[in-house]
Amino acid sequence: QVQLVQSGAEVKKPGSSVKVSCKASGGTFSSYTISWVRQAPGQGLEWMGRIIPILGIANYAQKFQGRVTITADKSTSTAYMELSSLRSEDTAVYYCARDSSHYYDSSGYPGHLWGQGTMVTVSS
C-alpha cells in the first residue's frame, strides 16, 4: 500500500526558510506527479506547485514564484518543498499529494494520495 509520509512540524522565524519532505513508501515514485498544497488556519486549499521526479521538471503558482523550490530525490523516493523569505502569512499546513497514474497518462488525475500534512508556524 503506497503511503506519503511527511516530515514533522516546524517553527520558523520571519525571513528564514523551511524545507518539508514527503517520502513515498510501498510503491513507485519517479513517474508520478507530486503536488504541494497549503492550507492556512481556517482557510481553503491553495495549490503551490508540482514536480515530475523522473523528469526533474517543476512548475509553480505565480504567487510563489521566486520563493518556492520543489525538488525530488529519486533514490529515496522523496519530494521536497522549500519556501524562503517566510512571513506570518505562510503559517499553514503543507500537504503533498500524488497523482493517480504516470505523468504521461492523460486519464490521470491529482489528489489520489495525500500526505498527512506538515504544520509550519512562522513567528518571531
Add this chain to the structure above:
Amino acid sequence: EIVLTQSPGTLSLSPGERATLSCRASQSVSSSYLAWYQQKPGQAPRLLIYGASSRATGIPDRFSGSGSGTDFTLTISRLEPEDFAVYYCQQYGSSPNTFGQGTRLEIK
C-alpha cells in the same frame, strides 16, 4: 489563471436531504479536468470525483458529479451524518491547478 467560485458558501441541510454544490470557472476547464474533494477537520482532503463525473475508488454512489465547460455540480443524493464537511473543487486542466474557496455543508 482559472478562478473557481463555489456556491453557496455554507449549506445547511438535514440528514436524508439532497445537497447540490456548485463550482463555476472563470474560463472553460479543458477536458472536464475538474475534481471534487471532501475535507473534515484535522484531516487531509479526500478525493471524491475526478474528470467532473467519475467517482474515485471507494466513494459511495450517493456522490455524483456533473457539468462541463465552466459550470460543475456535486450532488449528494441522501445526506449521511458523515457527509457534513467542507467540499472543494479543483481544476487540473491548466496550470496553476486552482481550487475553489470551499462550501461548508453543515447540519441543520
